[in-house]
Amino acid sequence: MLYSVDLFVLFLTSFYILFINQINLSTAFSDKSICGLAKDRGNSECGAISEKRFYFDLITKRCQPFLYQGCGGNGNKFNSLTDCRALCSDYEPTVESSHEGGGHGMALPVPKCEGNVRAAVDSEARVIKCPSDQCPDNYECSESKCCPANKKIVCNVEYDTGRYAFQGSHTPRFFYKKEVNNCLLFTYYGALGNANNFETYNDCIKYCKE
Template sequence: MNCTDKGYFELTQCFEKYCVCVDPMTGHEADGTRTFSNRILPTCGPCFIKVAKDISSSGITDRLPICDSANGKYFAKQCHGSRCTCVDPETGNVEKRGGFELSCEHEEQTKIEFSIDSPVTGKKLEQIPLASPTCGLSKDRGHSCANGQPKTMWYYDTTVYQCLAFRYEGCGGNKNRFNSINECWNSCVFQDFGGCSGMKTPLKDSKGETVICRSKGNGNSQECPDGYKCNHLPFFSICCEQKNEDLFRENTSPKCGPNQTLPVTFHAAGITMNLLGKKCTDKFCPENTECKQLQIFAHCCPKP
């Protein structure tokens, strides 16, 4: 593992197949922060980020916040010497002060509710957050005009919660269109937002609460039952329906023709990605390729 010049672990560690956040003091891996490529950096917990910043700038360790090594958030009760405080686990903001007898039990209770850092619980479309209201606008191809040229752009699709390609005619339309998929992601998707594919509701228990699976340091975690798979998100993991995950995987990683050749790809953020749209009628495929429609997405294949 890589260390800083002051002898502490670097906050982000990258290996052959993935990157992950670790506790700067112990090197303990934060659960749910592994990425799917060593070219994608993870989102680390706020307490880990604070610790890494403090030891990098000053090297002083006697007043560092106390972090939950399982997820990188602040422990609700922070004590230094004989003084203790209750803090917000997400921000570290002090909520009340006292001595060793100070109780932060209320703040430590886990609330199963929706936020950008909590599992999706099947709420209505308008309750699923977007980084910008314009990303909720319907796809609009605009119209042809003398002063504009048709080109492939990206829009955010709130039926599948992905940035997809479409042909923009050159004029008109609305603001839900972007010159690159990176611009679409950065404009529409919160950094820690995630869930099952297509934001399908994850498995819930008998109390209607989202099942947390394989979460280190979480005594309430459990294995997913048959028909579900454990999907890792920032800070926790959830059980997603296997059939739905398989269907999305088939649609996002399609093959072309009987020889199962690769579809048309493009590069974004240092990653090779398949060029996907919602429908072939969106006319997003390049010249000398043909569009193929699957159940959820459309992709482009080289012409024979």
């Protein structure tokens, strides 16, 4: 009798997992917006086995394989490469008019501090407005924006390529490298990053070179 109960529980669990996966798959094929979701490996809390799935990568604009943990996750997971391509191959993200609600829909211009240095932004790429918002450590409020308290905050930090933004192409920028006492070129992806990010070589060298 106990054996029969165990089989019944196993059957119900398997049916539930299959049902949830079918719902996710149905949602995926009815709403292209899931192609813009970040890769989510899910978790293993429901006891399902890990398996290969595919997700649409916004940066490469291609369907990529990943190891799905079996439970949870989001709609950007497909059973096959063909399924992923069928829905997402021509996907173009909707550009948001602002950063309200999060995300990096577009690369909004960041206000400049003295020396053409970028003001501080939060984790959602929104400009931190002071004094209503507190400035990060080593930054101080200047004309309603948070600016670096001294040059070391800018020039001694390693450059950061930032994150991909839907609007605006990847752009060449310059960062100061203290080991060579010079400014070098890097590619900026359009959102976030840090203050060691200058639009021109002259701005960089004028601000940082000792």
